[in-house]
Amino acid sequence: MNIYTLSNTNVDSIKYYFSQDLRVVGSCTYGNYLIDLVDESSDLYRNNIDLVVLLIDGDELKITNDLQEIFSSVSNFLVKRKCLFLFSTISLRPYYVDTFLNISNEFEFNANYQIIKFCKENKSVFSLDIHKLIARLGSDKCLDDKFWYIGRIKYKPLFFKELAKEVYGVLHAINTVPKKVLVLDLDNTIWGGIVGEDGDNIQISNEGIGKIYSEFQKSIKYLNETGVLLSINSKNNYEDAVSGLSHKNSILSKSDFVLIKANWNNKVKNILEISDELMLGIDSFVFIDDNPVEREMVRISLPEVAVPEPPKDLNLYNQWFVSHVVSRYFSRVSLTKGDLYKTEQYKANFKRDSLKSEIFDVDLFIESLDIEINISIDDINNVERLSQLTQKTNQFNLTTHRYNINEVMKFITSKHSYVYSLDYKDKFKNEGVVGMAIVKIVEKIATIDVFLLSCRILNRKIEYSFLEEICKHLLSANVDTIIGNYHPTKKNHIANFFYSDAGFMQDSEKTFIKEV
């Protein structure tokens, strides 16, 4: 990566602190940083620059007071050249002539506020927070007087070292797709103690150990509010898990979690189920668990899942969470670059569900979705998807007959059968083909061999409309009797009463008949 550095002091030494992959190919001559930004014959324009690092020294800025000019020069530059731009915050020396007048403080606050705002407003500009960096390291350890007077170098080696790390950190955040789902264990992870044994005495409070977990939950809640999905993966009875989440001091509540897996299954299986149900790959998962055995098992079985190692000292738990987990896996800058569309699309599912919990009148709810369904008959284009649906659908699947592509193809091309596919779309999302039926015809008798709907669109009465349309079509094809079968399995009890609810007469334990 080619870097150009701009500063109102001499920061060229930074090039000695980058590795080979970051090459400083140019820097402004002292005091010329504004000129470089506007002068199209400058090296900044002539070289092939991937990244510009602008490091503003606050004390110098206070003298020149030209922040607005810097903003407009940077905007101007970025119109002409596409590259990443790191814009530093400022940090004044902590010794002021005007200490108690707070003029310098005010200047610093205002400048940083404007810089952060500028970074937010400009897509390719990211902040390089040297204000925080110096606060963390201590200004006495960062700032140098002698080299300032000799060569306008304001910083000590330590600062340059850490600054280089900071640049790598920002680049990492920009180039890494953030994780989407935080999967949490419960006992001794989001509260102290074991809820199944300790009940109401789990540790979550404003005191001692309880406060550690309470702060942890606050950070998670905040992370959730910024768009990260939360899920639980815990070995617990479901009722115990939920009772822990409704503890009077709990910050997180049941509704903050998109999925709760509190059972006695192995955690790998739970994670795979969460991934399935959310339709998100496990490479977008981060799993936190206090139990090293569980962590190891997930690491070995599902290496794509990020499983950070919590600190041994519980006092460092919250610092660890922010500095190792959030900054590494959930850095938000990348949302401006990458997966925004997917995330939005995904959120649509949840909007729909939350809408459902708010609106009690189911009919009204369904109506509010602006559902459009489209049924096609014997459509060869869908054959792969249809076969996949027979293979994957377990819940709302009346017979659970599985067919491969060739078999579905035969049903499509045969004169003695019809294959119906159902397209679904609502105001949130176009789901594509989510339902299907296969009907076999023998003279005037039609037998429904397959009838299934993806769970994603259940409870919206679509199954009835779908069946009704199929009946209409069969009637027009001279059928007078329609037979539906229900083969119970462990997973399809949800479809138990489907045919009788749809007006079919029960003929035997498994068979329902409708005369048309």
Add this chain to the structure above:
Amino acid sequence: MVDNVFNIANRVFKHEVNENSKINDFEQWDSLGQLTLFMELEDELGIQFTHEEIIETSTMKGIISLIKNKKNTSSYVQK
């Protein structure tokens, strides 16, 4: 101690330095490299240099004898 000085110079310049090396022998040891090297020497060895020493001592031989002198006299500053 001498080894340490070479180590620091090698690390800063990412370039092999020997006792005959001097400023402008290679790209990294320019005037900026000179300042950066002295920043690192001060930091690592806990020695302070004056402006003149930093600007004028631009050979490895000179730097080593300067540091030896400092270690032997009272100008040695404990970090």
